[in-house]
Amino acid sequence: MGKADYHYPVVVIGGGPCGLAAALGILNQELGVAVIEKTDYNQKRIGEHLPPSALGIFAELGIPDHLVERNHLPCAGVMSWWGRQAPVHTVDYYFHPMQHGINLSRPRFDRDLADFVRQRGATIHEQTTIHSIQRHGGLWHIALSTNGHQRIMTTPFVIDASGKSASFARTQGSRILAGDSQVAIIRYGSTDQAPAQDHKNHIVIESCPTGWWYFAPLAAGQAVAMFMTDADVTPLHKSTLLTHWNIALQSTNHIADRLQPYVHLQKPVVCLSRSQRLDCFQGENWLAAGDAAMTFDPLSSHGISKGLRHGWMAGKAVATFIQQGDRRALERFDRDLEYIFSEYLKTRTGYYATEQRWPESRFWSRRHAIDSLSGQFDIDSTFRQAV
Numbered sequence: 583m584g585k586a587d588y589h590y591p592v593v594v595i596g597g598g599p600c601g602l603a604a605a606l607g608i609l610n611q612e613l614g615v616a617v618i619e620k621t622d623y624n625q626k627r628i629g630e631h632l633p634p635s636a637l638g639i640f641a642e643l644g645i646p647d648h649l650v651e652r653n654h655l656p657c658a659g660v661m662s663w664w665g666r667q668a669p670v671h672t673v674d675y676y677f678h679p680m681q682h683g684i685n686l687s688r689p690r691f692d693r694d695l696a697d698f699v700r701q702r703g704a705t706i707h708e709q710t711t712i713h714s715i716q717r718h719g720g721l722w723h724i725a726l727s728t729n730g731h732q733r734i735m736t737t738p739f740v741i742d743a744s745g746k747s748a749s750f751a752r753t754q755g756s757r758i759l760a761g762d763s764q765v766a767i768i769r770y771g772s773t774d775q776a777p778a779q780d781h782k783n784h785i786v787i788e789s790c791p792t793g794w795w796y797f798a799p800l801a802a803g804q805a806v807a808m809f810m811t812d813a814d815v816t817p818l819h820k821s822t823l824l825t826h827w828n829i830a831l832q833s834t835n836h837i838a839d840r841l842q843p844y845v846h847l848q849k850p851v852v853c854l855s856r857s858q859r860l861d862c863f864q865g866e867n868w869l870a871a872g873d874a875a876m877t878f879d880p881l882s883s884h885g886i887s888k889g890l891r892h893g894w895m896a897g898k899a900v901a902t903f904i905q906q907g908d909r910r911a912l913e914r915f916d917r918d919l920e921y922i923f924s925e926y927l928k929t930r931t932g933y934y935a936t937e938q939r940w941p942e943s944r945f946w947s948r949r950h951a952i953d954s955l956s957g958q959f960d961i962d963s964t965f966r967q968a969v
């Protein structure tokens with residue numbers, strides 16, 4: 583093992599919302615931190631809607647208003663066509679104390695947040711690839727490279743905030759447990775036309791026999807539409823993806839209409855959107871947080887705020903452990919994650935239970951089968967090991 587080029591009290595793997603909030607939590611307790619991020623924040627990032635209940639977290643973390651408001655679109659609420667709600671169920675954010683939600687433009691948000699965290703004192707190693715991590719002599723030794731330059735970094739504690747791949751936790755023997763095989767088929771679009779006045783920047787949710795749809799207007803005449811379905815319900819082969827997208831879109835009454843002005847549509851892309859969690863959130867001098875620890879169904883619209891909240895909690899717990907040698911802060915964080923996940927499952931099950939129009943549909947009957955376990959969410963029987 584070569585001599586270390588850098589040493590940090592804590593190293594965070596992943597510079598998304600969770601990893602950056604973890605760095606803020608550590609800095610808040612006056613400890614040094616480095617974030618290792620594999621990208622340069624120029625690639626597309628999925629997930630944009632923040633409901634008003636999620637906006638309070640920014641003030642809590644000391645993130646300035648302009649970072650969240652400039653370049654992003656205020657959102658008036660949610661219109662959903664789901665279950666027997668007729669003709670539409672509208673959640674109007676105006677009646678919430680925050681009065682609006684926000685549709686973020688990513689990766690812009692992540693990049694601006696990374697710049698802010700850097701100004702606060704964190705070292706962020708962008709475009710950096712980790713080659714190996716080994717533990718000896720009470721330290722993690724991380725071999726990495728940035729633009730071809732190989733270096734060794736040491737630290738007593740690693741936070742895995744690498745997103746749903748949980749790339750570090752899995753090297754430590756933690757397993758991903760997946761509850762379903764949901765995927766999202768996603769298309770971004772842009773328009774030169776102003777959207778109709780009555781649309782008022784609402785996000786739109788609409789269920790259909792093979793899954794459900796989501797539409798969100800974004801800043802600067804952009805929008806995103808996503809179709810959530812199961813990997814074995816809708817064929818995902820590249821050559822027929824567009825055809826299946828169009829068939830499913832035609833089965834909607836409202837999404838097709840909302841998407842219609844966005845004439846410049848990008849090719850569809852597919853990504854996993856399943857609910858998953860790690861069987862074990864922590865090990866010796868490491869822990870996982872954000873999507874690395876647990877990934878929510880996009881129906882929740884809480885993935886980004888969960889990432890920020892987990893990161894902040896994890897950063898403070900780790901700093902307390904390092905400064906005071908007190909493991910109880912880490913144990914509390916672990917218990918909090920267990921509680922958050924069980925509450926999430928109850929909410930998700932309750933929401934899917936309100937759509938009963940297609941009992942023969944494989945997509946919907948699977949979600950209702952989980953409902954029969956309501957109140958006794960046994961992770962081992964509900965969640966199988968991911969392949």
Ligand SMILES: Cc1cc2nc3c(=O)[nH]c(=O)nc-3n(C[C@H](O)[C@H](O)[C@H](O)COP(=O)(O)OP(=O)(O)OC[C@H]3O[C@@H](n4cnc5c(N)ncnc54)[C@H](O)[C@@H]3O)c2cc1C
Binds near residue numbers: 599
């Ligand atoms: C289809 C879909 C729609 C969604 N819609 C919403 C929504 O409307 N609202 C909402 O709140 N959430 C939404 N989400 C969820 C949300 O995007 C995520 O929950 C959130 O981004 C999680 O933040 P994170 O920081 O934990 O992980 P991520 O955002 O995934 O960040 C992980 C970071 O780690 C980096 N990384 C990964 N591996 C490595 C490595 N080995 N070395 C270094 N860096 C690494 C990545 O580049 C990335 O920067 C959606 C998700 C999906 C799939």
